[in-house]
Amino acid sequence: MTDLSMSPHTGDTTHTYPDALVAAITVAQRMLDTYGIVDYGNSGDVAAAHGALRESLRILLRALGTEPDPAARVAELHRLCAADYAQAAPRREQQDAAVRRSVAAQFPAVAAFLDDEESGQ
Known part of the structure; x- marks a missing residue:
């Protein structure tokens, strides 16, 4: 050396x-x-x-x-995660609707309870 x-x-x-x-x-x-x-x-x-x-x-x-500044890396990661989360919002809504339909078809009493809870908010 x-x-x-x-x-x-x-x-x-x-x-x-x-x-x-x-x-x-x-x-x-x-x-x-x-x-x-x-x-x-x-x-x-x-x-x-x-x-x-x-x-x-x-x-x-x-x-x-x-x-490199670690805070800058964390800020960039946060920005990327927030963008990904926002971009995935329509997909999450579709998945939630599909789950609701499945619950309503298989468990009508549970679906009715969830609807009552949701309307009470």
Whole structure:
């Protein structure tokens, strides 16, 4: 592995990498050494390699101050879920109507009770 105690361009020991970046580079090098060659026929090995490399990239991005904002990811996920929920509304209404028809056909007393409850609201 590369000696990170010196500047890569000058060999000058007065210009060193920040500690977080040194740690991130070390982690990335170790992960690449460990998971650089994977048996793609073994899904467990592939999953372990993917997770390790993803984590080493996250650590490196954090050390560089460019890690994606988790709040932005959550906001985007919320937006996508809300859009999907709104888009599925007609399908849910159709399914609810189909269930009501089925209940009415098989259990008229239950259907009458549900109708009474619904009209009381």
